[in-house]
Amino acid sequence: MSFQSVPKIELHTHLEGCAPPSFIRGLSQEKKIDISGIFTADGGYAFRDFDHFLQVYEAACTVLQTPEDFRRLTLAVLEETARHGVVYMETFVSPDFCGGGDLAAWRDYVAAMQDAATEAEAKFGITLRGIVTGIRHFGPEACTPAAKCAIETFGDFITGYGMAGGEMVGRPADYTYSFDMAREAGMPLTCHAGEWGGPSMVAETLTHLKVARVGHGIGAIEDPALVSEIAEKEIVLEVCPGSNVVLNAVPGWAQHPIVKLRDAGVPVTVSTDDPPFFHTTMSDEYNMLARTFGWGEADFAAINQTALAAAFCDDATRARVAKRLETPA
Numbered sequence: 001m002s003f004q005s006v007p008k009i010e011l012h013t014h015l016e017g018c019a020p021p022s023f024i025r026g027l028s029q030e031k032k033i034d035i036s037g038i039f040t041a042d043g044g045y046a047f048r049d050f051d052h053f054l055q056v057y058e059a060a061c062t063v064l065q066t067p068e069d070f071r072r073l074t075l076a077v078l079e080e081t082a083r084h085g086v087v088y089m090e091t092f093v094s095p096d097f098c099g100g101g102d103l104a105a106w107r108d109y110v111a112a113m114q115d116a117a118t119e120a121e122a123k124f125g126i127t128l129r130g131i132v133t134g135i136r137h138f139g140p141e142a143c144t145p146a147a148k149c150a151i152e153t154f155g156d157f158i159t160g161y162g163m164a165g166g167e168m169v170g171r172p173a174d175y176t177y178s179f180d181m182a183r184e185a186g187m188p189l190t191c192h193a194g195e196w197g198g199p200s201m202v203a204e205t206l207t208h209l210k211v212a213r214v215g216h217g218i219g220a221i222e223d224p225a226l227v228s229e230i231a232e233k234e235i236v237l238e239v240c241p242g243s244n245v246v247l248n249a250v251p252g253w254a255q256h257p258i259v260k261l262r263d264a265g266v267p268v269t270v271s272t273d274d275p276p277f278f279h280t281t282m283s284d285e286y287n288m289l290a291r292t293f294g295w296g297e298a299d300f301a302a303i304n305q306t307a308l309a310a311a312f313c314d315d316a317t318r319a320r321v322a323k324r325l326e327t328p329a
């Protein structure tokens, strides 16, 4: 069976990384910016490996220049995501790509994205919340303005703080300042770790950044004691299997540790990360989990409940989303 109509929650996406290539290409033509080199002959995104992926991603971002561009982007992404049964989505947004970390500019971008989210909720039945991210490979100092932007716009739409980007740049302890700022402001926290960095990166992220959720986290599987600790502390992993397979963070679907982590009691969730880059959708993720590991409706219902409980949203939103999970899309 296809799982397209099953209601879904995804907690780990990057807004620009969800941009349909046709949308980015269209915007590049409107603005007369030549980024034709980032596309394959059939119109997808072209990249060789993780570092090149980051370069192509940032090249795609160069055509997103105004709050209006982000309003259109948000609407296009939510229409596409809702087609796959997603009723609640969290997405990473970065002040570095929205006004270069300037707070006044950032407020305009947030207003535009929130506007689009409100329109999409009415039109497509999908709720969006934004998690502000510092970009790790821009360095610890660049994360301070990002955290300040996060704190100043923390509210109905911006509901969390985190960090994305090149995981192997620096150690988690280098980034405590921005995470401490966001935590003191009462913001829920997540951080990419253990996609490339292995168990030590996950362990240090928990110790120094004190996050409730970890983006990927799959590297933890190499350390049984750490897996037990994650399970005991109920740290939620935002697992993105299709992304891991395409970027070769794991050798293939059959070798993905999501089942081992779940069986060890780790709260796991499923997301697409950057779906058009990784040739995936939430329907594809569910179909591959079903095909590879025999997951069925009960398994998906369980991970959606885990995601619902871990969502960075208020209780009224959580209750509304809980109702939508009960109704086929």
Ligand SMILES: [Zn+2]
Pocket: 012, 013, 014, 164, 192, 215, 273
């Ligand atoms: Zn990610």
